[in-house]
Amino acid sequence: MDVTADNNAQSKKIDDIDITRIMKMIPHRYPILMIDRVIDVTLGEGATGVKNVTINEPFFQGHFPSRPVMPGVLIIEAMAQTSAVLVVATLGPEAEGKLVYFMTVDEARFRRPVTPGDTIHIHVTKQRQRANVWKFKGEAKVNGVLVAEAIYSAMILDEK
Template sequence: MAEDTPTPKGDMQVADIMRVMQLLPHRYPMLLIDRIIDIDGDKSAVGIKNVTINEPHFQGHFPDMPVMPGVLIVEAMAQTAGAVVMNNMGAVADTKTVYFMTIDGARFRKPVVPGDVLELHVSMIRSRGPVWKYSGKAMVGDSLVAEAEFSAMIADRDASQGTQPPKIAKAQAKPTGDA
């Protein structure tokens, strides 16, 4: 007897820049992916970033020898994963926002320079409730240039506050006995 397995919401193979901008709140200069290919539900995908000399970080990040900052490579991996998760959520995504939570095991192997096509391979490690964890590998051609694991939280967007992060309760200070 065959099992009935529903097709994941939003299952697709490619997201062009217009779809990426529907899925993420980021805009230039912080939108760091140009398209997403090879999407497999929320399990994995490959983001594409065309690295160009006219990006603002190259004006100050080694102008005589421009190198894409590693933190932006990790951000591009996280944006790829975030867009894939939001795409898989379907219409509910319109009321949600993705917030970066952690970066683990980041390694930068080779510099990324203008003219490179950065491929951002992301794979889901797990999801528990609103928290998603992915691993990412950034490639230029056949070369591994960076890798990391990262997690994000999917939170309700408060319509009255735009896309403000959720409030996190502050720990109460304990008295020390000093007056």
């Protein structure tokens, strides 16, 4: 995890957070861990999560066997997990492993199906933070094309 300072914005940036580090930061595990990497992190502002979608995902057995499509709610979950990594990276090591709960999901839109072989880039931007409640805008793109978007809020709990 390479941290550098941006002299113009006085923001700290992290270039890359791999799956091993993600699993130290958030409590999610297979089969619900929905991101493989987080890139382009600007602490307290935004980040990009990466999800490589494969036919081996357990949800494709039933959604749908004849035309596999990633469920939209799991794309929203990938947005939330990317945001959780951003929150933990921003707050520091004392926040690692804490639970982050959805509070609201608003303005969710699904633009096109996500299928095996797609790589989703999940761009999240913090809109607001008050105490332990954070609000985000998330956009999921495949090959630069918007596939889903939502505004959502979550609360980080003090207990692990």
